[in-house]
Amino acid sequence: xxxxxxxxxxxxxxxxxxxxxxxxxxxxxxxxxxxxxxxxxxxxxxxxxxxxxxxxxxxxxxxxxxxxxxxxxxxxxxxxxxxxxxxxxxxxxxxxxxxxxxxxxxxxxxxxxxxxxxxxxxxxxxxxxxxxxxxxxxxxxxxxxxxxxxxxxxxxxxxxxxxxxxxxxxxxxxxxxxxxxxxxxxxxxxxxxxxxxxxxxxxxxxxxxxxxxxxxxxxxxxxxxxxxxxxxxxxxxxxxxxxxxxxxxxxxxxxxxxxxxxxxxxxxxxxxxxxxxxxxxxxxxxxxxxxxxxxxxxxxxxxxxxxxxxxxxxxxxxxxxxxxxxxxxxxxxxxxxxxxxxxxxxxxxxxxxxxxxxxxxxxxxxxxxxxxxxxxxxxxxxxxxxxxxxxxxxxxxxxxxxxxxxxxxxxxxxxxxxxxx
Numbered sequence: 516x517x518x519x520x521x522x523x524x525x526x527x528x529x530x531x532x533x534x535x536x537x538x539x540x541x542x543x544x545x546x547x548x549x550x551x552x553x554x555x556x557x558x559x560x561x562x563x564x565x566x567x568x569x570x571x572x573x574x575x576x577x578x579x580x581x582x583x584x585x586x587x588x589x590x591x592x593x594x595x596x597x598x599x600x601x602x603x604x605x606x607x608x609x610x611x612x613x614x615x616x617x618x619x620x621x622x623x624x625x626x627x628x629x630x631x632x633x634x635x636x637x638x639x640x641x642x643x644x645x646x647x648x649x650x651x652x653x654x655x656x657x658x659x660x661x662x663x664x665x666x667x668x669x670x671x672x673x674x675x676x677x678x679x680x681x682x683x684x685x686x687x688x689x690x691x692x693x694x695x696x697x698x699x700x701x702x703x704x705x706x707x708x709x710x711x712x713x714x715x716x717x718x719x720x721x722x723x724x725x726x727x728x729x730x731x732x733x734x735x736x737x738x739x740x741x742x743x744x745x746x747x748x749x750x751x752x753x754x755x756x757x758x759x760x761x762x763x764x765x766x767x768x769x770x771x772x773x774x775x776x777x778x779x780x781x782x783x784x785x786x787x788x789x790x791x792x793x794x795x796x797x798x799x800x801x802x803x804x805x806x807x808x809x810x811x812x813x814x815x816x817x818x819x820x821x822x823x824x825x826x827x828x829x830x831x832x833x834x835x836x837x838x839x840x841x842x843x844x845x846x847x848x849x850x851x852x853x854x855x856x857x858x859x860x861x862x863x864x865x866x867x868x869x870x871x872x873x874x875x876x877x878x879x880x881x882x883x884x885x886x887x888x889x890x891x892x893x894x895x896x897x898x899x900x901x902x903x904x905x906x907x908x909x910x911x912x913x914x915x916x917x918x919x920x921x922x923x924x925x926x927x928x929x930x931x932x933x934x935x936x
Contacts, residue, residue: 516549516550516612516613516925516928517549517550517551517552517609517610517611517612518544518549518550518551518552518611518612518613518614518615518928519551519552519553519554519605519606519609519611519613519614519615519636520537520540520541520544520551520552520553520554520614520615520617521553521554521555521614521615521616521617521619521623521627522534522537522553522555522617522618522619523555523556523618523619523620523621523622523623524537524555524556524558524618525553525555525556525558525561525562525564525567525570526558526560526561526562527562528560529560531618532643532733532842532843532844533617533618533641533643533644534618535844536617536641536643536733536734536844537617537618539734539735539736540615540734540924541553542736543734543736543917543920543921547921552566552605552609552611553566554566554569554570554571554601554602554605554623554627555570555571555623556570556571556572556573556598556622556623557570557571557572557573558573566605569601569602569604569605569608570601571595571597571598571601571602571622571623572597572601574588574591574622576588576589576592576621576687582683585683589687589690591624592621592622592624592687592691593624593687593690593691593694594624594626594694595622595623595624595626595627596626598622598623598624598626598627599626599627599629599630602623602627602630602631603630603633603634606630606631606634606636607634611636612637612928612932613636613637613638613639613928613931613932614631614636614637614638614639615639615641615928616628616631616638616639616640616641616704617641617643618641618643618644620646620652620691624691625695625700625701626700628700628701628703628704629698629700629703631703632703635935637705637928637931637932637934637935638703638704638705638706638931639704639705639706639707639708639729639927639928639931640701640704640706640707640708641708641710642707642708642709642710642714642718642728642841643710643841644841645714645717645718645839645841647701647707647718647723648664648665648717648718648721648722648723649661649664650664650669650672650677650678650685650688650689650691650692651672651677651678651685651688653761653838653839654717654838654839655760655761655837655838655839656675656677657675658760658837659837659880660837660838660839660861661675661677662721663675664692665720665721666722667692667693667696669688669689669692669693669696670689672685672688672689672692673685673686673688673689701723704727705727705930705931705934705935706727706728706729706927706930706931707723707727707728707729708728708729708730708731708924708927709728709729709730709731710730710731710732710733710841710842710863711730711732711841711842711862711863711866712730712863712866713839713841713862713863713866714841714842714863715728715730717839729923729927731920731923731924731927732842732914732915732919732920733842733844733847733915733920734915734916734917734920734921735844735847735848735851735911735915735917736917737851737912737917740823740848740851740852741820741823742851742852742908744827746853746897746901746904747827747828748828748829748830748897748900748901749828749829749830750782750783750784750830751783751784751785751786751812751829751830752783752784752785752786752829752830752831752832752833752889752892752893753786753787753788753825753826753829753831753832753833753849754767754785754786754787754788754789754832754833754834754835755787755788755789755822755825755826755832755845756788756789756834756843756845757789757790757791758787758789758790758791758792758793758794758797759791759792759793760792760793761836761837761838762791762793762835762836762837762838763835763836763837763838763859763879763880764787764793764797764835765793765796765797765800766835766837766880766881766882766885767785767833767835767885768785768797768800768801768804768806768811769800769804769882770882770883770885770886770889771785771806771810771811771886771889772804772806773882773883773886774886774889774890774893775806775810777886777890778890778893781893783830783893784810784811784812785810785811785812786811786812786814786825786829787811787812787813788814788815788816788817788822788825789816790815790816794813797813798813801813823848823852826848826849826852826854827852827853827854829854830854830855830892830893830900831849831854831855831856831857831892831900831904832845832846832849832854832855832856832857833856833857833858833885833889834846834856834857834858834859834864835857835859835885836858836859836861836862836864836879837859837861837879837880838861838862839861839862839863840859840861840862840863840864841862841863842863842864842866842867843864843867846858846864846867846868846911847867847911847914847915849907850867850868850873850874850904850907850908850910850911851908851911851912851915852908853901853904853905853907853908854904854907855873855874855875855892855900855903855904855907856868856873856874856875856907857874857875857876857877857885857888857889857892858874858875858876858877859876859877859878859879859880859885860876860877860878860879861879867910867911867914868907868910869906869907869910872903872906872910873903873904873906873907873909873910873911874903874907875888875891875892876888
């Protein structure tokens with residue numbers, strides 16, 4: 516089967532779960548003998564590709580200098596005609612059997628869905644976030660979840676300044692949502708692929724027909740991890756990922772402070788790995804609480820084997836999200852490396868662990884509940900935490916099974932192809 520994989524980024528350096536899923540899907544399909552064609556955007560960071568001559572021209576409204584330069588870029592952010600032209604040339608040459616679309620927003624844009632359908636290419640669409648139902652893609656604003664745009668009331672994006680705390684960005688988000696709703700862009704998609712039951716339920720709640728959404732858990736390539744290490748445990752717990760408001764790391768710091776005050780004799784530290792807009796504010800919070808550096812450590816952005824090694828040596832990983840987290844890759848990675856995970860009950864995260872067996876679940880935005888879970892977790896013996904970690908590894912290898920992912924993905928491709936005949 517010839518399969519077209521589409522993502523706005525073609526560089527692992529851009530990071531993010533959707534990029535990782537994109538490259539791992541390509542790797543898996545090629546390993547299984549399929550011909551994989553790719554379409555993306557030009558970028559100096561891109562990995563080499565024989566298809567790069569077809570890639571859409573690079574632009575970035577976030578780096579535009581001045582108000583009027585940004586205004587000129589708005590049409591391309593909403594509907595990229597140049598990306599349609601480049602994709603059309605690729606389709607005429609390669610004639611793929613099916614297209615698998617990942618993250619395309621603000622660059623390739625959903626305009627390319629119309630081009631794919633013009634050429635009668637079946638489409639499956641990975642739901643990496645909530646962009647198809649929410650202009651700011653998070654269903655989250657001002658420190659809490661938000662569903663005000665339900666029923667196509669996208670004007671709320673502008674009036675609530677939902678994107679980057681900018682009226683211009685929020686206006687673009689509103690216009691983008693209305694254009695693709697009125698143009699029926701998402702009706703061109705044969706099947707949406709949701710990595711969690713929660714994502715499917717939320718999209719159905721917003722009006723997408725249930726039979727158009729298929730559950731497909733993420734795949735994790737075990738070849739990218741060193742799984743032969745002995746059990747190691749140093750005296751810290753980890754928070755890792757983007758350091759932004761929706762991740763709820765401020766709640767984690769407050770809960771950790773209460774834990775420190777109640778159990779000063781337990782010297783376990785909290786290490787927060789990552790970068791993002793809230794990093795300085797969180798450091799200030801920890802400083803005001805008197806635990807910065809002494810008990811709460813911010814080593815910055817770390818990736819690759821060094822990051823995996825920090826996970827491997829931790830007592831466990833805490834995902835303190837206060838938004839509807841979809842299916843965080845870090846939960847899979849932590850369990851794969853044999854570490855217990857603490858997650859909030861919000862979104863799809865809780866589907867990825869076995870409560871009190873491979874990890875622990877607490878009430879989102881509750882400092883008291885999170886503190887109690889941290890205390891419960893750290894009260895376990897190292898031997899017991901090792902047992903929990905082993906259970907987590909078994910669990911995630913089942914949930915993110917390469918074989919199951921491949922078989923389901925091929926089935927969904929074939930269903931999309933059959934539906935277009």
